[in-house]
Amino acid sequence: MKNFYRLILAFSLVISIQSCINDGASEPILLLATQSNFGTYCAEMLKAEGFNEFVTDSLNSDRINVTFLRQFDYVLLAEEETNPKAGKLLDKYIKGGGILIAFKPDTMISGLFGIKSADKEISEGYIAINPEGDYNTGITAKNMQFHGTADVYRLNGAVPLAYVFADNHSEEKFPGVVINKYGKGHAIAFTYNLPKSIVYTRQGNPLHAGMEMDGIPGLRGMDLFTNGWVDTSLNTINQADQQMALLTNCIQELNTYTKPLPRFWYFPDSLKCIAVLDNDGEDNCQADFEPQFVDVDAKGAKMTIYLKDLEKVSKKWVDKWTSKGFEIAIHPDDTQNAANPTWNNMDSAITRKISDFKNLFGMTVRTNVNHWFVWCGTDEKGNQDFGAQAKLEEKHGIEMDANYAHYDLNSNQPRHHLGSMGRNQGNYNGSGFVMKYAGASGNTINVYQRFNSVYDQQYMEGGTRESFFECFKGLVDRSLVDDIYSMISIKSHNCEYFFTKEPLMNMLDYANENGVPVWTALNLLDFLKMKDEASFSNILWKKNVLSFSLNTSLKHSTGLTFMVPAIFSGKMIESVIKDNKETAFGIQKVKGKDYAFVTVNGGSNCVINVSYR
Secondary structure, rough: OHHHHHHHHHHHHHHHEEEEEEEOOOOOEEEEOHHHHHHHHHHHHHHHHHOOOOEEEEEOOOOOOOOHHOOOOOOOOOOOOOOHHEEEEEHHHHHHHOOOEEEEOHHHHHHHOOOOOOOOOOOOOEEEEOOOOHOOOOOOOOOOOOEEEEEEEOOOOOOOEEEOOOOOOOOOOOOEEEEEEOOOOEEEEEEEOOOHHHHHHOOOOOHHHOOOOOOOOOEEEEHOOOOOOOHHHHHHHHHHHHHHHHHHHHHHHHHHHHOOOOOOOOOOOOOOHHHHHHEEEEOOHHHHHHHHHHHHOOOOOOOOOOOOOHHHOOOOHHHHHHHHHOEEEOOOOOOOHOOOOOOOHHHHHHHHHHHHHHHHHOOOOOOOOHHHHHHEEEEOOEEEOOOOHHHHHHHHOOOOEEEEOOOOOOOOOOOOOOOOOHHHHHOOOOOOOEEEEEOOOOOOEEEEEEEEEEEEEHHHHHHOOHHHHHHHHHHHHHHOOOOOOOOEEEEOOOOHHHHHHHHHHHHHHHHHHHOOOOOOOOHHHHHHHHHHOOOEEEEEEEEOOEEEEEEEEOOOOOEEEEEEEOOOEEEEEEEEOOOEEEOEEEEEEOOEOOOOOOOOOOOOEEEEEEEEE
């Protein structure tokens, strides 16, 4: 009898352990990464692409073993040194049917990916998609920049999904992204560090942090994009976003061997574009701001104003416009140190402005733009860090920053080194998305980078009213028609309203005609926080039914939309059941593939069942 109870206890323990393993695998993606080499920034890429169903750990964690890895459909491996023991674990995981996607993997495990090292590197090169196969759907055929280095390999059984080149004119190509069938599983390698490249594309050259590079007075984020950092011929394709979409294609195509995965849509509801409008309230008073606010409000749009001289507006005026949905925020001024904006000086400028703002208006500050876009490029110890300014803002509770803008006039660089003006201006930071900053050490900073693409001063000094409008129109059209998605930021200084009024009103009319809402920065911040906080769990695929839990605690005035493949394993989506009630869905084509879109309200959890037939 005693042995019988021991047997029951042992059996129960096995069931308990198995239950713990299954519970831990409610997310199908495991990210193995550390802060080093921007590995943990993979999480921001996954969230930007809507894959909020992952857990993060390190390859060297004590709990990493074959049993643990096999809980997951996908393992994403960031760049890091791989020891023989870890290599054997990954080998067994893939052979058993797992899927590994690695960024600049250690050459020691190159055999998993069907490639052989040539013991060379390409620095600051280009990547182009292989035009053959399903992985190229929705990706440009143009050569795109990558930043950092790519290891040079020769194919040894792998199929190339993309190639890397030493420069945009080189005919010699090497594997850039490859897929290899290995045992029962698959292994994909990006031969360059994708997350690091995304950060460098969005934030600029870290070696120029804290240095005057463009000859325009004052250190700004734009100094980081000099000396050929940007191939401006690619501004209209959002090349950083294209490469994240390639990662998405890799995950989606390999669903065939696992199960369909839900994703969150980039925008509110089922929109394909949104705009943010802001205004630097420099040296003016509320009587000056009033006409512009009235004009914007009459078009159904909202606006953020960043105030430098807080005493020039009253609390009554601030309360009036915030009650209408406008945002009033701060415009810290450290221009007296613009040539050398140190950590301490900028810290003091932000501290004073936040304190004065709270004392005068009783409000907290969550978004920010500095006067002159002054950008601190050194940390508290004086070390170079292209994310130092964002770290200062994080310290002060600021959650979104818009200090990067398109301005390159009267520089020491070639003419329009940040890109042409007008309809074909595009985004020189390679992205239309608002994502978080990273620091020089690879750490993710909890501050969103909002790029000022439609910048009035660039056009007032060097263009025309019509080209100012055409810049906006081009970004909208590409987002709506070409799937080159952008969250478009417009800056319209109040002191330059004499120039911007006509084109700005045309922009707002065009936005209304095309169903593009124009928001404050704060409204966009709250939406992004809702989208990034939400998650999927308990994802199961059984008898042609995809079931999962959608978890969200934050609310927003717009809906949160998730998307699932409209067709999976040859079967078409038939119905979507939310909390035991059938719910409506629409089919939209996203970068060449059909998805079912379902919109839910943020702030509550629900269970979703998607049936295919």
